[in-house]
Amino acid sequence: MDSWLWCGLKEGGAMPTRQARRRRRNAQLTSVAVLVLVFAVVIWIDLTTGLWQHAVILSGIAAGLLTFLLTALFFEQWMARSAHRRWFPVTHLALTDLLHALGDEERSEFSRGVVVPRSIDALGDHDSVLAAIHTERRAIAHALARWVGFLAASADVQDLMDRTAELPLLLDDARDAVLHAESSPADAAAQQSMHSALAAVNASIRAVVDEIEATLGTIAVRGR
Numbered sequence: 001m002d003s004w005l006w007c008g009l010k011e012g013g014a015m016p017t018r019q020a021r022r023r024r025r026n027a028q029l030t031s032v033a034v035l036v037l038v039f040a041v042v043i044w045i046d047l048t049t050g051l052w053q054h055a056v057i058l059s060g061i062a063a064g065l066l067t068f069l070l071t072a073l074f075f076e077q078w079m080a081r082s083a084h085r086r087w088f089p090v091t092h093l094a095l096t097d098l099l100h101a102l103g104d105e106e107r108s109e110f111s112r113g114v115v116v117p118r119s120i121d122a123l124g125d126h127d128s129v130l131a132a133i134h135t136e137r138r139a140i141a142h143a144l145a146r147w148v149g150f151l152a153a154s155a156d157v158q159d160l161m162d163r164t165a166e167l168p169l170l171l172d173d174a175r176d177a178v179l180h181a182e183s184s185p186a187d188a189a190a191q192q193s194m195h196s197a198l199a200a201v202n203a204s205i206r207a208v209v210d211e212i213e214a215t216l217g218t219i220a221v222r223g224r
Helices: 003-012 014-048 056-102 126-154 158-183 188-222
Strands: none
Touching: 014 056, 056 126, 056 188, 126 158, 126 188, 158 188
16 A cells, blocks of 8 residues: 555545445445344244245245345345455556546645646636646546546446546536637637636546545555
């Protein structure tokens, strides 16, 4: 585990990690209670009525229901946790690579756990803004292309991947807004639309960086 990551996660990742563990514990307790109740009902019916000996179809349905509950609530989770622990180093590498792609290399201190999200300066000339959009989109697309297959198949980060994949779409919208503002310099609405689109991109990048840091903290706890 990189030392800089733990330093950076002590503040931002502690609360999401505790909340995730609390929710997971509550869900597990609820699942156990439901399963015990269903088992109790099935056994009570068998002991008091003998229904299952006379209703073969119903007994088959009950057995299938119990098997499904055991598989969905316990076996699948156990297998998922086992796979998560096995692939934890690669998951950590993939998310860290995404974090580097979204972090400002000049202002960030990755070795100290300080990650400053990249941003696009809306006050620059149109050519520089378009160049920044192109650079940002290429960096995000390349990072996603490297890891999207693995993360989609081996890590429980689907929501994070969806939000990261939305960034290129926002950058495309921002590019169109800049081009429109460039072609209509006297149109105040076009200029405002450009600034709003760039602000949305910067805010989304910050949100994804924060979520990656929190997710790294969560999977680190689960991977132990």
